[in-house]
Amino acid sequence: METSKMSWSLVIWIILSLDTTHSFLDECKQERDRLRAQLRRMETRAVRQQEMIQRLMKLRQLPQLPANKSIFTDLGDKQFADCAQIFSHGNTDSGIYMIKPLRSPTQTRVYCDMTEGGGWTVFQRRSDGSQSFDRDWKDYKTGFGDMKSANGEFWLGNDNLYYLTSQGDYTLRINLEDFEGTHRFATYKKFSIDSEENQYQLKFGGYTGNAGDSLSGSYHPEVQWWASHQGMNFSTWDKDHDRYERNCALEDKAGWWFNRCHSANLNGLYYKGPYSAVTDDGIVWYTWHGWWYSLKSVEMKFRPSDFEPNDV
Numbered sequence: 001m002e003t004s005k006m007s008w009s010l011v012i013w014i015i016l017s018l019d020t021t022h023s024f025l026d027e028c029k030q031e032r033d034r035l036r037a038q039l040r041r042m043e044t045r046a047v048r049q050q051e052m053i054q055r056l057m058k059l060r061q062l063p064q065l066p067a068n069k070s071i072f073t074d075l076g077d078k079q080f081a082d083c084a085q086i087f088s089h090g091n092t093d094s095g096i097y098m099i100k101p102l103r104s105p106t107q108t109r110v111y112c113d114m115t116e117g118g119g120w121t122v123f124q125r126r127s128d129g130s131q132s133f134d135r136d137w138k139d140y141k142t143g144f145g146d147m148k149s150a151n152g153e154f155w156l157g158n159d160n161l162y163y164l165t166s167q168g169d170y171t172l173r174i175n176l177e178d179f180e181g182t183h184r185f186a187t188y189k190k191f192s193i194d195s196e197e198n199q200y201q202l203k204f205g206g207y208t209g210n211a212g213d214s215l216s217g218s219y220h221p222e223v224q225w226w227a228s229h230q231g232m233n234f235s236t237w238d239k240d241h242d243r244y245e246r247n248c249a250l251e252d253k254a255g256w257w258f259n260r261c262h263s264a265n266l267n268g269l270y271y272k273g274p275y276s277a278v279t280d281d282g283i284v285w286y287t288w289h290g291w292w293y294s295l296k297s298v299e300m301k302f303r304p305s306d307f308e309p310n311d312v
């Protein structure tokens with residue numbers, strides 16, 4: 001303090017002893033005052049803006065995320081193998097979480113549905129036809145669509161289905177809704193999808209529900225040989241693994257576990273209810289609405305069979 005005062009005095013003395021000094025000092029003062037005034041104005045403006053933001057937040061209870069986007073919950077370094085583990089760890093909000101299934105080489109984002117007892121890993125959603133499900137092998141392998149929006153349509157990916165369902169004994173649940181607003185469901189025990197090498201072969205056990213057992217075709221034993229999806233390999237238009245002389249995926253415009261061709265095709269084209277077409281290429285669950293009615297919404301998900309649900 002003292003030294004700086006002294007050196008300033010020295011400077012001022014030098015300046016004063018020069019002849020041009022007065023106007024120079026005046027200019028300095030003016031500049032200083034101008035800067036101070038500017039600083040005050042900026043401070044006032046910042047304070048006002050801060051107040052305005054706070055008022056807005058209070059008024060509208062502003063969420064920190066865009067409306068209707070699923071919240072991503074970061075659970076840090078702890079690794080979970082599926083949504084059931086996340087639920088059991090105390091995270092009971094539906095949304096997007098990071099998991100690392102045993103065989104998976106990387107972590108992966110999944111949508112966890114914590115309703116209906118909680119712990120469901122969702123792998124398919126249809127709601128409005130906004131996404132095309134008429135896609136090739138590579139797209140179905142890695143997954144596609146919009147997992148983030150509240151009703152976004154997506155496919156989690158066949159590799160992920162294999163990594164997840166090969167970890168243990170899982171129960172599949174399929175929720176369906178028609179255009180009259182009626183809801184039906186089907187569950188299957190022992191749901192599993194094999195590896196890509198084994199063409200993502202589908203296996204499932206016993207059915208319960210009120211939508212009918214379209215996956216196994218057991219509703220009508222005579223049609224089972226061509227309509228059952230049990231043990232079927234996955235097909236896309238560019239990889240035909242069905243049991244039909246032609247190409248079901250190409251004709252029905254979906255990737256699916258086709259036989260010759262199907263009694264369920266939940267990846268079909270999005271029509272609105274009854275439809276007519278060259279083939280039964282809608283979103284079909286035969287045992288509920290037949291081949292010529294395309295459903296309004298679908299959700300496919302699974303959780304461990306021994307999961308203890310936290311039912312409300």
Ligand SMILES: *[C@@H]1O[C@H](CO)[C@@H](O)[C@H](O)[C@H]1NC(C)=O
Binds near residue numbers: 067068150
């Ligand atoms: C957002 O979600 C609410 C309630 O779920 C719904 O009423 C509203 O229509 C949705 N808005 C958009 C833009 O999807």
Ligand SMILES: *[C@@H]1O[C@H](CO)[C@@H](O)[C@H](O)[C@H]1NC(C)=O
Binds near residue numbers: 197
């Ligand atoms: C599925 O693919 C496997 C080879 O990975 C083959 O052995 C099996 O016969 C196929 N199943 C059907 C129903 O085509």
Ligand SMILES: [Ca+2]
Binds near residue numbers: 245
């Ligand atoms: Ca074929």
